[in-house]
Each structure stands twice: as structure tokens, then as C-alpha cells.
Amino acid sequence: MTLTNRIQNLMQALCQEFPERQDRLQLAFLAAINDEPFYLYGRTGSGKNFMINRLLAAFKKPRFIEMGSRPQEIPGSIDDYDVILFKGFNPIDDATKECVRNALQKRKHTTLILSSDVRPENAMGRADIVDEITLTICMPDNLSSESLCMLLQNYSLSEDFKAPEEYTISEEEKTTWADEIQKIALSTETMAIIGKLSDLCIQNAIYVPISKWLSLANIARTIAFFNGRNQTTFSDTLFLGTPIWGRSTSNNSIVESFIDIVKSVILKDLANVIATTYDADTLYRKVKGMLNSSNNLYETKEFNGEPCISYRITVAGEQTPLYVPLHYVETVEDFNPYNELRKIEKNVRCNFHGTSSCTISINSTVKSVGLRNNNSRNENSAPAKFEDFATLPTYILRENDPEVAKKKRIELEACQKEAQTQMEQQAKILRSLRDLYQSNKTFRNDLFCNLEIFDKIQADLSDIFNTINGVATKLKETLELYNSASKN
The missing domain is CATH 3.40.50.300 (P-loop containing nucleotide triphosphate hydrolases)
Structure with a gap:
């Protein structure tokens, strides 16, 4: 035995x-x-x-x-x-x-x-x-x-x-x-978790004497020892995420942050890509919009760092300028335009419905006060109820402009390359997440493994995997959309 x-x-x-x-x-x-x-x-x-x-x-x-x-x-x-x-x-x-x-x-x-x-x-x-x-x-x-x-x-x-x-x-x-327990090595992961916990304690004015850190490290060593390992793993530290710290304020601070600390350590090689998940939906919409739109040249003006269609609407007797980014023209999605303050105007909603004419709806609560009224800019108000307000045309300078076609072709090729590059990166991330999840599964049956914390960490890894997989799926759809259009 x-x-x-x-x-x-x-x-x-x-x-x-x-x-x-x-x-x-x-x-x-x-x-x-x-x-x-x-x-x-x-x-x-x-x-x-x-x-x-x-x-x-x-x-x-x-x-x-x-x-x-x-x-x-x-x-x-x-x-x-x-x-x-x-x-x-x-x-x-x-x-x-x-x-x-x-x-x-x-x-x-x-x-x-x-x-x-x-x-x-x-x-x-x-x-x-x-x-x-x-x-x-x-x-x-x-x-x-x-x-x-x-x-x-x-x-x-x-x-x-x-x-x-x-x-x-x-x-x-x-x-x-x-004597044998003292020979168990503290892994890099264990040291990183303890280090981040120590930083958390310093930030929250939680005093933990060095002697206590040494004792807690020995308990992690003991868990590894009884599991037949000569080095600790992250799972040997999970008891640190339970209310063992004496004061209720200390327990609350540490328990609330512990799972994120562990994830930041075991996902250290993927931290950047997971922190900023690639926006594949925007790329898909951009490609779809360029493929389904005409090559018309529209009258625009530079606003907020991009070419925009300029409109003026009159609400409650005051004339208000709106600026609609060019890339929305001939698309079918709802969006909010810019206002004169170069901010998203949340009280106005637009949609081109696949044409060059913009349908404008406004929040019913601003019909009588205007868009510039302070009350209309209150972001904490009740959910907006939009009403149809106007349909405004977009002035076409030249139909089927060759320069526009050329520019779109270049942009589409750039989008195709970006989608392909991102597909490869997301596939690599998915493999890493899958391997990490599978390797972690072996610790679940360990002696003294805190199953509640362990299962939460694994569930979070699974959620991250599903999110990245969704990105990869949307990138695949983008490439299929591009390839289908290229064949035609």
C-alpha cells in the first residue's frame, strides 16, 4: 500500500x-x-x-x-x-x-x-x-x-x-x-500564487508574518508529499483560498480574489490574448459590409478620425448635427452616430437597411426637450424607447467609382490575411487551453484538493475556451464569406 x-x-x-x-x-x-x-x-x-x-x-x-x-x-x-x-x-x-x-x-x-x-x-x-x-x-x-x-x-x-x-x-x-516534507520543492506556480497573495495582503493592509507564510508553505508541501509528488502544484495551494485567515475582512479580501490569482498564474502564457479577446464579430461585419455594398463614392467629411456622413436634424426646435461613419452605409445593423461632442449619441439610433438612405430614430424622452438638454444626456435614466424620426439620403458623388472598388479590394485582402493570421493564433490558444484543462483534471482526485475552488477554476477555463472557440468560429465564417465571394 x-x-x-x-x-x-x-x-x-x-x-x-x-x-x-x-x-x-x-x-x-x-x-x-x-x-x-x-x-x-x-x-x-x-x-x-x-x-x-x-x-x-x-x-x-x-x-x-x-x-x-x-x-x-x-x-x-x-x-x-x-x-x-x-x-x-x-x-x-x-x-x-x-x-x-x-x-x-x-x-x-x-x-x-x-x-x-x-x-x-x-x-x-x-x-x-x-x-x-x-x-x-x-x-x-x-x-x-x-x-x-x-x-x-x-x-x-x-x-x-x-x-x-x-x-x-x-x-x-x-x-x-x-524531514521528507522539507525536501519537497515549491514550484514556480506555487511561489507565484503566494507572491500575488502577499501583494494582495499588502494592498489591503492585511498583516501576515513571515513565520505564517512559512507554515502555510509547509502545508502545501505536505499536500504534495501525501500525493507522492516531489514538487508542489497550484492545486496544493487551493486551501489558501478558504477562510483560514483569522479576521473576516482578511478572509473576504483573499477569498474574493483567490481564484483570479490562481488563473493569472496558470494562464500566464496566455494572459494578454485572454485579457483582450479578439473582436471577430467586427471583422466579419466589415467584410460582409464591403462584399454586399456598392462601389459608390459618397460625400463625407473627416470627423473623429474617420470619414463620416454629416446630417442635421431638428429636435424640439433646435438643430443638432450628427455624424455617421461611412462604413455603416448600405449595412443592415442598428448603430448610434457621433454627436458634436465627438461622443456616441445614445439617444439617436440609425440604420441604412442595406441602402444609402439613413433611417433615424430618437429616444421618445428627448422629443420635447432636445438632444442638447442636460436631462437628455443622463445615462442613468430608464431604458430608451426609440421612435422613427426621419429618413435622410446620402449624397452620391460618383456611382461605381473605380477608386472605391480598388480601395475595397485592398481592404478585403487585408481582412482576409488578418482573419487567417488570427485563425492560426486562436487555434494555438485553444490547443493550449485544452492541454491545460486536461492536465489539471488529474489533480481533481488528489488528496486534500479543495473541489469547490478547483471546479470553479476548471469551469472558468472552460468558459474561456468556449469564448475563444466562438472567436475562431466567427473567423472561419469570415474566411468562408470572403472565399465564396472571390469564387463568384
């Missing part, structure tokens, strides 16, 4: 009849393997004592002492114990705080558990130990109805639970593993 199989069987045994809390027990186990202190928070009846009993059952003959809520001294040396539990921790007096502080400072190879129904930031803040606790593990208040029914049917109240002896961990093994 491999070590991975053994630990997997051990965790399955420990998590029996403990629904929807397995990830908390796994975190507690990882902390105990590394002798890290953790704060266990939950309301009465949330399963804190049950979890501690299961955690202790993972080890052979653990030396354990429970400290009550009343102030008392730890008998003997702290290192005489493998686990010290401060049950019902509430630092309402100096003696309790001093006892915990001494234990945190003097311990060498002892796991300290602070179990309480007092919110972590309150209890640890009053005791001034928040930066010395490696993990905060919060028990959920409720069970889903399905899990509750299953628990009621199968749960036994036996306090004599014992994990199968062949799976439990001796002190000697734990010591040996500690």
Missing part, C-alpha cells in the same frame, strides 16, 4: 458520519501533521468536539491534554504533549491569555487547538495572538437536508471510534515525514 493510499483510507475512515465538514477535518489534520496551532470556531453543536476526537484518532497513542475555560497551568513541560486543546477558549482574564501565549511561545513539536464559539477576530484579538495562529477553521452552522437525513439514519453515538490501526500515524513516522 502506498502512502497516498494509506492516508486516503485514513481520511475516509475519519470522515465517516461527518458530512459537509470533511474539508475542515482535512485542514486540521494537515495542521497537526506540521504541529501548527489552529483556531477552531463554531457554534455549540456544530461538531467541534466530534472533529477533535476524529483528529486524535488519526494518531497512535497521542499524548493529549485538555485545558478548560478556567485558568490553569499546563502540568509538566509543554513538549510532553502532542496535542493541547484549549476548549471553550475565551480570553476574559489575563491568566488564560498568558497560559495560551506561553504555550505558543514555548512549544516545539506540539499542536495547539483553540476551540471556541467566540468569533476568531474577537477572541484572538483580545488575546493578541491572531498573527501566531496558522489556520482558522470555521465549522458551518447547518447541514443540508440530504446530509441531515443521511446522518440521522447512519450516525452512531459511540465515543469509542477508532481508525483502523494499519492507517494510523505514529510519532516516529510523523517525525520522519517532517
Whole structure:
């Protein structure tokens, strides 16, 4: 039996009849393997004592002492114990705080558990130990109805639970593993994720001491070690995206940003192309417009950096200029023209309906006040209801102009080359995304993999793939459109 199989069987045994809390027990186990202190928070009846009993059952003959809520001294040396539990921790007096502080400072190879129904930031803040606790593990208040029914049917109240002896961990093994865990290399991905998390903490004024970063890195190493790897992967860091950080404000900032941080690291080679998805729809419309339009030469004026048709309309007694980009002439799509401020005029909608005459509609709310009225430019107003207003012709300087035909031919060839180049680039991106998604799938069955975060990351990768695939499909349609017209 491999070590991975053994630990997997051990965790399955420990998590029996403990629904929807397995990830908390796994975190507690990882902390105990590394002798890290953790704060266990939950309301009465949330399963804190049950979890501690299961955690202790993972080890052979653990030396354990429970400290009550009343102030008392730890008998003997702290290192005489493998686990010290401060049950019902509430630092309402100096003696309790001093006892915990001494234990945190003097311990060498002892796991300290602070179990309480007092919110972590309150209890640890009053005791001034928040930066010395490696993990905060919060028990959920409720069970889903399905899990509750299953628990009621199968749960036994036996306090004599014992994990199968062949799976439990001796002190000697734990010591040996500690040396092996230190040999696990932190991958470039792991270091990048931790680095970006550190930057996030600095930006949000979240203080995380170096000692805590070292402890968290060791937990990532431990996950890799139990999965039989000699180097960490991004999946070994997913526990960092859970509410382990003590203060609720810290948890919120880190949890909200964590998935984006991981994606930015695993997609680092594709970051630029994904951040600015190629606009294949615009290229398609441009090609289609040039292929379906005439070669007429229209009267235009340069406006906002492009040739435009100039119109004037009178709304509520005031004459207002509008500027329509030339490339919309003879197309069939709705669009907003420019106004005299060189901005998109959202209260006016135009459409040429495949001809050279422009149909103009205006927002019904500006009919009585005009386009220049401040109220008409309020972008936070209700959705616009457009009404037909006018149909204005476009002045043709010359029909079937050879220069226009030549220019369109050159532009079409340039569009064809661009579509072909982009097709190749998008295909390369799709292959990279597919390979990344497939390689990541192997981590889903890993020990201690946070499935909720992992599945969200994979779902996001799938969405990105579908978006890029949509771009590639539209580029293919553009090339087919061009090739079909060339044959004719």
C-alpha cells in the first residue's frame, strides 16, 4: 500500500458520519501533521468536539491534554504533549491569555487547538495572538437536508471510534515525514500564487508574518508529499483560498480574489490574448459590409478620425448635427452616430437597411426637450424607447467609382490575411487551453484538493475556451464569406 493510499483510507475512515465538514477535518489534520496551532470556531453543536476526537484518532497513542475555560497551568513541560486543546477558549482574564501565549511561545513539536464559539477576530484579538495562529477553521452552522437525513439514519453515538490501526500515524513516522516534507520543492506556480497573495495582503493592509507564510508553505508541501509528488502544484495551494485567515475582512479580501490569482498564474502564457479577446464579430461585419455594398463614392467629411456622413436634424426646435461613419452605409445593423461632442449619441439610433438612405430614430424622452438638454444626456435614466424620426439620403458623388472598388479590394485582402493570421493564433490558444484543462483534471482526485475552488477554476477555463472557440468560429465564417465571394 502506498502512502497516498494509506492516508486516503485514513481520511475516509475519519470522515465517516461527518458530512459537509470533511474539508475542515482535512485542514486540521494537515495542521497537526506540521504541529501548527489552529483556531477552531463554531457554534455549540456544530461538531467541534466530534472533529477533535476524529483528529486524535488519526494518531497512535497521542499524548493529549485538555485545558478548560478556567485558568490553569499546563502540568509538566509543554513538549510532553502532542496535542493541547484549549476548549471553550475565551480570553476574559489575563491568566488564560498568558497560559495560551506561553504555550505558543514555548512549544516545539506540539499542536495547539483553540476551540471556541467566540468569533476568531474577537477572541484572538483580545488575546493578541491572531498573527501566531496558522489556520482558522470555521465549522458551518447547518447541514443540508440530504446530509441531515443521511446522518440521522447512519450516525452512531459511540465515543469509542477508532481508525483502523494499519492507517494510523505514529510519532516516529510523523517525525520522519517532517524531514521528507522539507525536501519537497515549491514550484514556480506555487511561489507565484503566494507572491500575488502577499501583494494582495499588502494592498489591503492585511498583516501576515513571515513565520505564517512559512507554515502555510509547509502545508502545501505536505499536500504534495501525501500525493507522492516531489514538487508542489497550484492545486496544493487551493486551501489558501478558504477562510483560514483569522479576521473576516482578511478572509473576504483573499477569498474574493483567490481564484483570479490562481488563473493569472496558470494562464500566464496566455494572459494578454485572454485579457483582450479578439473582436471577430467586427471583422466579419466589415467584410460582409464591403462584399454586399456598392462601389459608390459618397460625400463625407473627416470627423473623429474617420470619414463620416454629416446630417442635421431638428429636435424640439433646435438643430443638432450628427455624424455617421461611412462604413455603416448600405449595412443592415442598428448603430448610434457621433454627436458634436465627438461622443456616441445614445439617444439617436440609425440604420441604412442595406441602402444609402439613413433611417433615424430618437429616444421618445428627448422629443420635447432636445438632444442638447442636460436631462437628455443622463445615462442613468430608464431604458430608451426609440421612435422613427426621419429618413435622410446620402449624397452620391460618383456611382461605381473605380477608386472605391480598388480601395475595397485592398481592404478585403487585408481582412482576409488578418482573419487567417488570427485563425492560426486562436487555434494555438485553444490547443493550449485544452492541454491545460486536461492536465489539471488529474489533480481533481488528489488528496486534500479543495473541489469547490478547483471546479470553479476548471469551469472558468472552460468558459474561456468556449469564448475563444466562438472567436475562431466567427473567423472561419469570415474566411468562408470572403472565399465564396472571390469564387463568384
